Amino acid sequence: MIPVPKGFRCAVAEAGFKYVKRNDLTVILSDTPCVWAATLTRNLFQAAPVLVIKKRLHSATLCRGVVINAGQANACTGEQGLADCRKALELTGRALDLNMEDLLPASTGVIGDRIKLDAWEKALPTLRGSLGKATALDAARAIMTTDKYPKMSWRVLNLSCGEVRVLGMAKGAGMICPNMATMLGFIICDAGVDQEWWRATLKACVDKSFNRITVDGDTSTNDCVLALANAQAGKVVEKKNLNVLAKALGEVCSELAGLIVQDAEGGTKVIHIRVSGAKNHRQAELAARAVGHSPLVKTAMYGQDPNWGRIVAALGRSGADFAPNHVSVALAGQTIFHLGAPVPMDWDNLLAATLRKQDLRMDISLGAGPGRYLLLASDLTEEYIRINAKYRT
Amino acid sequence: MIPVPKGFRCAVAEAGFKYVKRNDLTVILSDTPCVWAATLTRNLFQAAPVLVIKKRLHSATLCRGVVINAGQANACTGEQGLADCRKALELTGRALDLNMEDLLPASTGVIGDRIKLDAWEKALPTLRGSLGKATALDAARAIMTTDKYPKMSWRVLNLSCGEVRVLGMAKGAGMICPNMATMLGFIICDAGVDQEWWRATLKACVDKSFNRITVDGDTSTNDCVLALANAQAGKVVEKKNLNVLAKALGEVCSELAGLIVQDAEGGTKVIHIRVSGAKNHRQAELAARAVGHSPLVKTAMYGQDPNWGRIVAALGRSGADFAPNHVSVALAGQTIFHLGAPVPMDWDNLLAATLRKQDLRMDISLGAGPGRYLLLASDLTEEYIRINAKYRT
Numbered sequence: 001m002i003p004v005p006k007g008f009r010c011a012v013a014e015a016g017f018k019y020v021k022r023n024d025l026t027v028i029l030s031d032t033p034c035v036w037a038a039t040l041t042r043n044l045f046q047a048a049p050v051l052v053i054k055k056r057l058h059s060a061t062l063c064r065g066v067v068i069n070a071g072q073a074n075a076c077t078g079e080q081g082l083a084d085c086r087k088a089l090e091l092t093g094r095a096l097d098l099n100m101e102d103l104l105p106a107s108t109g110v111i112g113d114r115i116k117l118d119a120w121e122k123a124l125p126t127l128r129g130s131l132g133k134a135t136a137l138d139a140a141r142a143i144m145t146t147d148k149y150p151k152m153s154w155r156v157l158n159l160s161c162g163e164v165r166v167l168g169m170a171k172g173a174g175m176i177c178p179n180m181a182t183m184l185g186f187i188i189c190d191a192g193v194d195q196e197w198w199r200a201t202l203k204a205c206v207d208k209s210f211n212r213i214t215v216d217g218d219t220s221t222n223d224c225v226l227a228l229a230n231a232q233a234g235k236v237v238e239k240k241n242l243n244v245l246a247k248a249l250g251e252v253c254s255e256l257a258g259l260i261v262q263d264a265e266g267g268t269k270v271i272h273i274r275v276s277g278a279k280n281h282r283q284a285e286l287a288a289r290a291v292g293h294s295p296l297v298k299t300a301m302y303g304q305d306p307n308w309g310r311i312v313a314a315l316g317r318s319g320a321d322f323a324p325n326h327v328s329v330a331l332a333g334q335t336i337f338h339l340g341a342p343v344p345m346d347w348d349n350l351l352a353a354t355l356r357k358q359d360l361r362m363d364i365s366l367g368a369g370p371g372r373y374l375l376l377a378s379d380l381t382e383e384y385i386r387i388n389a390k391y392r393t
Numbered sequence: 394m395i396p397v398p399k400g401f402r403c404a405v406a407e408a409g410f411k412y413v414k415r416n417d418l419t420v421i422l423s424d425t426p427c428v429w430a431a432t433l434t435r436n437l438f439q440a441a442p443v444l445v446i447k448k449r450l451h452s453a454t455l456c457r458g459v460v461i462n463a464g465q466a467n468a469c470t471g472e473q474g475l476a477d478c479r480k481a482l483e484l485t486g487r488a489l490d491l492n493m494e495d496l497l498p499a500s501t502g503v504i505g506d507r508i509k510l511d512a513w514e515k516a517l518p519t520l521r522g523s524l525g526k527a528t529a530l531d532a533a534r535a536i537m538t539t540d541k542y543p544k545m546s547w548r549v550l551n552l553s554c555g556e557v558r559v560l561g562m563a564k565g566a567g568m569i570c571p572n573m574a575t576m577l578g579f580i581i582c583d584a585g586v587d588q589e590w591w592r593a594t595l596k597a598c599v600d601k602s603f604n605r606i607t608v609d610g611d612t613s614t615n616d617c618v619l620a621l622a623n624a625q626a627g628k629v630v631e632k633k634n635l636n637v638l639a640k641a642l643g644e645v646c647s648e649l650a651g652l653i654v655q656d657a658e659g660g661t662k663v664i665h666i667r668v669s670g671a672k673n674h675r676q677a678e679l680a681a682r683a684v685g686h687s688p689l690v691k692t693a694m695y696g697q698d699p700n701w702g703r704i705v706a707a708l709g710r711s712g713a714d715f716a717p718n719h720v721s722v723a724l725a726g727q728t729i730f731h732l733g734a735p736v737p738m739d740w741d742n743l744l745a746a747t748l749r750k751q752d753l754r755m756d757i758s759l760g761a762g763p764g765r766y767l768l769l770a771s772d773l774t775e776e777y778i779r780i781n782a783k784y785r786t
Contacts, residue, residue, distance in 0.1 A: 045709035045717050076705060078718075078734050111702030112735045216688040219710040221702075295609040295688070295773070296781055303782030309504030309614075312469060316438035317612040324438050325471070341471050342505045380688070381782075382775040388689055389696030389774075 002136050003156050005165040005190035007031040007232030010139040011096075011131040015123035017071030017116055018109060023142035025123050027092065027103075028186060029065035029131065034228040035195035036063045036104065037202035039210070041223035047075035048085040049105035050224055056104075060195060064102035066186055066226050067092050068143050069120065070171075072113040075221035084115050091117075095124035096131065106184050106224050108145055108171060140169040143184060146387075147172035148263050153255035155248035159241040162234040164191040166248050170210075170225075170256040172263060185210060185225035185256055191245055192231030201246045202227045209253035213376045215264040216384070217293045225253075261376045266383030268358065269301050270376055275364045278371030283320040285373045287366060290318030292377035302379035304355035306347040308337040315364065326367030332360060339367075395529050396549050398558040398583035400424040400625030401458075403532040404489075404524040408516035410464030410509055411502060416535035418516050420496075421579060422458035422489065422524065427621040428588035429456045429497065430595035432603070434616035440468035441478040442498035443617055449497075453588060457495035459579055459619050460485050461536050462513065463564075465506040468614035477508050484510070488517035489524065499577050499617050501538055501564060533562040536577060539780075540565035541656050546648035548641035552634040555627040557584040559641050563603075563618075563649040565656060578603060578618035578649055584638055585624030594639045595620045602646035606769045608657040609777070610686045618646075654769045659776030661751065662694050663769055668757045671764030676713040678766045680759060683711030685770035695772040697748035699740040701730040708757065719760030725753060732760075 004010075008030050012023040038057060040050050067089065074081045085107075089100040107115060130138075140150035154167040168187040187202075206225050227249070237245055261270045273292050278284035291297050294314040300307040308329050315327060325340030332354040336347050354360075397403075401423050405416040431450060433443050460482065467474045478500075482493040500508060527535075533543035547560040561580040580595075599618050620642070630638055654663045666685050671677035684690050687707040693700040701722050708720060718733030725747040729740050747753075 043706060043709035044715065045705050073702075076702065076717075076730075076733070076735065111706060217686070219706070221706050221709065293610070293686075295777070299778055299781035302778070305782070309466075309469065312438050313436060313504060313612070313614050316436035316614065322437065324469075337469075340469070342469065380778060382778045384688070385692055385695070385773060385775045385778060388692035389698070 002152065003154055003165045003167065004136050005167055005188045005230070005232070007190060007230050008188045009132040010134040010136055011127045012134045012138045012142040013123040013127035013130060015069070015119040017069055017119055019071060023138065024070040025120065025127055026068045026139045026142040027065055027096065027127060027131070028139055028188060029096065030228060030230040032230050032232060033062035033064060034230040035193060035198050037199035037227045038104070039203055039206040039225045041219060041221060043219050043221050045076055045221045047073055047107060047222040048077055048081035049074060049107045050222060051082060052085050053104055053224065061101065063104055063228065064098055065228065066104045066106060068106045068108070068184065069115055070108050070143055070145055072107060072109040072115045073111045073222050074107040074115050075111045077112065077114050081114060084117060087117055088115060088120050091121050091124060095128050104226055106226065108143065108184055108222055111221060136167060136169065143169065143171045145172055146265070151256055151259040151263065153252045155252060157244055157248050159244060160238045161192070161236065161241065164233045164237065164245065165189065166252050168252040168256050170260055172260065184222070187225070187227040187249065187252060189227070189229040190231070190233040191229050192233065192236035193229050193245070197242065198227065198229055201249060205246070205250040205253040208250060209257040212374060213257045213261045214289065214292045215261065215267065215378045258376060261378050264378030265387050266381040267378035268381060269379040270359050271301055271379065272359065272361045273364065273375045273377055274362065275366065275373045277366040277368055278373070279321055279369040280371040281373060282371070284371035287315050287318045287320040287364065288373045288375040290314045291364065292375045295380055298377070298380035301360060302381050304352070306331050306336055306351045306355065308342060311362070311364070312337060320366060322366040322368040328365045330363040395545065396547055396558045396560065397529050398560055398581050398623070398625065400583060400623050401581045402525040403527040403529055404520045405527045405531045405535040406516040406520040406523060408462070408509070408512040410462055410512055412464060416531065417463045418513065418520055419461045419532045419535040420458055420485065420489065420520060420524070421532055421581060423621060423623040425623050425625060426455035426457060427623040428586060428591050430592040430620045431497070432596055432599040432618045434612060434614060436612050436614050438469055438614045440466055440500060440615040441470055441474035442467060442500045443615060444475060445478050446497055446617065454494065456497050456621065457491055458621065459497045459499060461499045461501070461577065462508055463501050463536055463538055465500060465502040465508045466504045466615050467500040467508050468504045470505065470507050474507060477510060480510055481508060481513050484514050484517060488521050497619055499619065501536065501577055501615055504614055529560060529562065536562065536564045538565055539658070544649055544652040544656065546645045548645060550637055550641055552637060553631045554585070554629065554634065557626045557630065557638065558582065559645050561645040561649050563653055565653065577615070580618070580620040580642065580645060582620065582622040583624070583626040584622050585626065585629035586622050586638070590635065591620065591622055594642060598639070598643040598646040601643060602650040605767060606650045606654045607682065607685045608654065608660065608771045651769060654771050657771030658780050659774040660771035661774060662772040663752050664694055664772065665752065665754045666757065666768045666770055667755065668759065669765045670759040670761055672714055672762040673764040674766060675764070677764035680708050680711045680713040680757065681766045681768040683707045684755070684757065685768045688773055691770070691773035694753060695774050697745070699724050699729055699744045699748065701735060704755070704757070705730060713759060715759040715761040721758045723756040
């Protein structure tokens, strides 16, 4: 049984936005007002729902829930897209006896396509009827685009104020979706927390989870993680327990982020790139991203090839500052490159079994300082090309 | 007939470094001392031959020619690699009655592999015997690794000092070579020019040609363009003619760079990404590179899909600063995205024929300033994945 935070209900409906014979309109609703937090894409082209949320980001307003459509991203749709988004909120609010300000919007799908308001409106009676009957798993399924499976993660905490539940769901590594759509994440929690703390904590958690994954480096126009907390678990969380809740939120974010990389388009590997010894954290990130985005490294990992030459060449062009002869690289715990020189062993055979596994650890030490970074990256396969070359046409 | 600059001869031999039944050791030699210029990889991991040249880069010494081996990159080989490189120069120099300082070295092949000095030494009598018999085309072939065809470009100029010839050759888009090897370029010229001018001019030409191509963004450890001028055409080039010579050198560099993208591993397209209207040139470059490196844009171009959503999403994450509603994008001369919004036309059909062509022009206008940049990029195909996933193992 998935432990849904108290006072939250889900609703789904088949609006027929794009996909056939599946739900594509989703509401996650709290019976009472929630403090909420959001992290939004940094792409300069921001989708209409992102812009709508952005406007309210620094306000102290509460909300009741989120509404998500799958099929059209409502990005690069200009003023019309903003009007469509507001209209959809208004219609949905009316159907659920809410104000439009009670709902936060999210869209996923093809960039440039407007949401289909007619289909949306027609689906509202079904949506209303399913409220409280749809499960969290139904919701996690209804927000998918080309994801192969729904992605959920949860924690139940015993705090001094009582039992608290954190439940998260996410959809497909947006950057790799064939329609170049979106990474969306939704987290609900029944803890009683202060909105400012909740927002700061979500930001910190997202920075260490969703912001540290890459499939193809293509940040989307719709990326959005929304977190709602409705205080239905009972009393407000005591200060001494906040770190426990923050840790749980962080773990839920990390698990969802990991699931997104695991379900990367065409992906067969989750590469855990751990950089240490950089001059600072920013340089560690530069190094990790150069390796994690390198098509040559990604294809080598796909080919189960311990090709350290490609890893160090990516490090060397990353912009991170270090001395080549201080660099070491370990694959799956085995040091294959030590202080600037290869370790002469038959790695092809020694690592053959390990490199077949889905999760692959890559430790990189730059020997230049205290900077560290962890990035989760997918590999690059023919299937990725097939999906993305053939998608629209 | 390829117009070889006066006083230059080529030599090739089959040393058996890695490839079977083809020449893999090459010398391009001038009868008289040359002024020379070199542009070297900026990767922090620099191959031994790059380091050897780097040491002499700011000296006024002249040289007689270059010696190139294909099969081992001699990169990440430490002190041993440097010693190997010097030994190879010494052996080759002795065989050709030269000092080792007369020759500049270049290597291409697998990173981490030492050059095979035994094979090198054994091939020297053949190399010596072929001097003056091997053609420039033989040399262009012998420096290839997995290139599908040799790459050459030349100009013959009628200057006030007489006829001058510029001949260039290059090998495979190093960044995309399955062995992650190297981009190498060699240019010879019989003009009489000042060394400082020659070096500054080569740098400017390379900045606008070789440095403006991308296949997979993976800058190699061996990238190197060497240009030699031996003054055998006759008198020194008059000052008023220097711009003509610089233009020819630039054209030769651009043609070779274009040929490299055309021969990109698995590539089917040469995408000419022209960014204008950026705040400055650096931002134009950021925008062009974000688009040119985007796997989603590259797979869309491979799929002949006018998917502007992927292009603008790449621009939006590029780091370039602009207002989304000032951005326009044209594909093959057709404006598909205008001032922040899609131009509603049946582009899939309207552009179908054009998108089948190998060369594809993509014009991006950011509407933020005078910054411009042109980048040539390849597309991304299943064949690229196959080659790079299966190469070593």
